[in-house]
Structure formats: structure tokens, C-alpha cells
Amino acid sequence: MKKILILQMRPECETANAEFEAILKKGQIGHDQVERIRVEQLQVKEIDLNKYCAIIAGGSPFDISTPTAEKTYIQKEVEAFFQKLFEKLIPADFPFFGACSGNGLLGSYCGVNISSRYSEPIGPVEVSLTEAGTQDDLLKGLPIKFTTLAGHKEACDELPKEATLLITSIPCPVQMFRLKSNIYATQFHPEADEEQFSLRVDIYKDYGYFRPEESAKIKSILKDVEVPESNEILRRFVAKYKSFSQ
Numbered sequence: 001m002k003k004i005l006i007l008q009m010r011p012e013c014e015t016a017n018a019e020f021e022a023i024l025k026k027g028q029i030g031h032d033q034v035e036r037i038r039v040e041q042l043q044v045k046e047i048d049l050n051k052y053c054a055i056i057a058g059g060s061p062f063d064i065s066t067p068t069a070e071k072t073y074i075q076k077e078v079e080a081f082f083q084k085l086f087e088k089l090i091p092a093d094f095p096f097f098g099a100c101s102g103n104g105l106l107g108s109y110c111g112v113n114i115s116s117r118y119s120e121p122i123g124p125v126e127v128s129l130t131e132a133g134t135q136d137d138l139l140k141g142l143p144i145k146f147t148t149l150a151g152h153k154e155a156c157d158e159l160p161k162e163a164t165l166l167i168t169s170i171p172c173p174v175q176m177f178r179l180k181s182n183i184y185a186t187q188f189h190p191e192a193d194e195e196q197f198s199l200r201v202d203i204y205k206d207y208g209y210f211r212p213e214e215s216a217k218i219k220s221i222l223k224d225v226e227v228p229e230s231n232e233i234l235r236r237f238v239a240k241y242k243s244f245s246q
Contacts, residue, residue, distance in 0.1 A: 002053040004034045004238065009060030009078055009101055011040050015203050019058050022191040026231040027056070027238040039078050047085055054095035054241035056234075057082075057102030059189065061207050064104045064114040065154045083109060093180040095241040097234070100152055103185035107174070110160035118172040120187075122151030122197060122209055123221045127175050127188065133166035136178065138236045146229035148175075148188035149197055149222075151209060155187050176233075182241070190234035194222045 006023055010016040020036060023029070035052070037044050040060070047055075062075045071079075086109045089096055098106050104114050124147045133139045156174040159165050167176035167186070176186045189196070198219050205212045 002051065004029060004242065005047065005052040005055045006034050006036045007055060007057040007102075008036065008038045009040050009058065009062060010038075011061070011074070012203055015200055018196060018199055019191065022193070022196050023056060023058065023234070026191045026193075027234045029238055029242075033242070039081050040074050042074065042077050045081065045084075047088075049088060049092060049094050054097070054237070055085075055089070056237075057096070057098040057105070058191070059100035059102070061204060062101065063154055064101075064108050065116065079105065082106075090179060090183065093182050095182040095237075096184065097237045098185040099189055099191065100150075100187060103187050104152075104154060104156065106179070106183070106185045107156040107160055107177075110163065110179070112160050113157040114154050115157055116154050117157055118155040118174070119153050120150045120155075120171050122201060122218050124148070124225050124227070125150045125169055125171060125188065127167050127169040129167055130165050132164050133176070136164075136166055137240060138184065138233050139166060142229050142232065147225070147227050148186075148190070148230040149192040149225065149227055150175075150188040151197070151200070152187060153209060184237065186233070188230060190230045193227065193231070194225050197222050 008016050010019060016038060082105045108114050126145055127148050128145050129139055155172050159174050159177055163177040163179050165177050169175050172187055175188060178184050201215050201218050205215050
């Protein structure tokens with residue numbers, strides 16, 4: 001039986017492990033149904049798509065818009081890894097779900113400029129389905145407007161030319177898009193909840209997302225925030241493509 005491949009890019013073990021468990025929980029995936037690769041550890045160079053039924057890629061503290069000369073060796077290797085992956089994955093229309101960094105990496109591969117133009121502070125954000133979104137398998141029946149959790153220093157300046165826009169918002173127009181039939185990306189975090197984001201506030205308080213002294217205020221904003229529709233998107237992706245595992 002083919003497994004779902006979870007690709008992670010967080011060098012900090014605490015956040016990487018928490019993100020992994022959140023993906024399993026919100027996606028309703030058993031540990032025995034996945035294979036996990038921490039791309040930033042540089043132990044795997046290429047992926048054999050024939051081994052998997054789908055791929056989920058999480059977030060990271062790496063910024064694509066960082067000038068090349070200022071990027072670390074690890075970041076350059078992570079970006080090279082995804083370049084090779086997309087070269088195989090996109091022509092095959094292989095099931096893929098990229099969240100936050102996964103979104104930026106896919107958008108960048110498609111030729112879109114990634115910049116701070118549509119950055120969003122950490123916290124809840126209201127998003128809206130597009131007309132195409134209301135017809136997509138992952139989004140059908142969801143409210144036209146609902147709350148997600150986001151927090152990013154950069155985003156796609158525009159929609160990739162061959163992509164379909166599924167979710168948008170005023171602060172960040174490209175919140176979710178689809179390439180072909182099976183390749184998805186979200187700027188928000190569908191695996192996230194209050195607990196996940198509170199942990200990330202603690203870990204990333206010195207990474208430039210916000211001023212360290214704002215940590216308590218941000219946590220108060222996150223308190224009791226629920227994002228069931230956002231979590232449902234990840235669950236539906238898993239449910240749809242897990243059937244490809246035979």
C-alpha cells in the first residue's frame with residue numbers, strides 16, 4: 001500500500017515534530033500511513049513518486065525572497081530539492097498539498113515573484129472562496145467566508161499563469177490555488193490551531209515575524225480561535241488521495 005509523503009523544512013525539532021503531529025491529527029492520518037522526510041536535514045535528494053499516493057509539504061522559517069547571496073547552504077539545498085520535485089510532479093499532475101512555504105516554493109517555481117507585499121501578521125484571517133473554489137472537491141459546501149490561521153513575511157505577488165485561484169482575502173489575494181487537477185497550495189496553515197501557533201510564537205519570536213515583546217499580545221489574539229473549515233480542507237485532501245494508495 002502506498003503512503004502519503006510528508007515533507008518538512010523546519011530546522012527546529014520542537015516545531016517540526018508538532019507540525020508533523022498536527023498534520024496527522026487534522027488530516028486524520030495514521031502514523032503507519034505516512035512517510036516523513038525532513039528536507040532540511042539533507043538526507044534525501046530525490047523522490048520516487050511511484051512510492052506514494054500523495055505529498056504534503058509544510059512550512060518553514062526560510063524566506064524565498066532572501067537574496068541568494070544571503071541564503072544559507074541548507075536553504076539553497078531545500079530549494080533545489082523542491083525544484084527537482086516539481087519538475088517531476090507537475091507534468092504528472094501528482095497529488096500535492098503545499099502550505100505556506102510549500103505555497104511559496106510552488107509559486108516561485110511557476111515564475112511568480114515572492115515578496116513581502118502581501119505579508120500577514122500571525123493570527124486569524126478571514127478568507128473567501130472564489131467561484132472556482134465553490135466547485136473544487138476540497139472546498140465544496142464550505143462557507144463562502146471563514147477563518148484561517150496565517151502568519152508569513154512573504155507571499156505570491158500574483159497567481160501563477162496556469163493556476164486556478166480557489167481562496168482569496170483582502171490582505172493576501174493568493175490564499176489558495178490549484179495547478180491542473182491535483183496540485184494544491186495554501187498561504188494559510190490548514191494543519192494549525194491555537195496550540196500550534198502559540199508554540200510557533202515562542203520558537204520564532206526572534207525570526208522577524210513580529211517584535212519579541214508582542215508575544216503575549218499575539219497569544220491573547222490566538223486564544224480560543226477555532227478554524228474548523230481550514231482544518232477540513234486538509235482532511236478532504238487526505239481522504240481524496242488516500243484512495244490512490246492501493
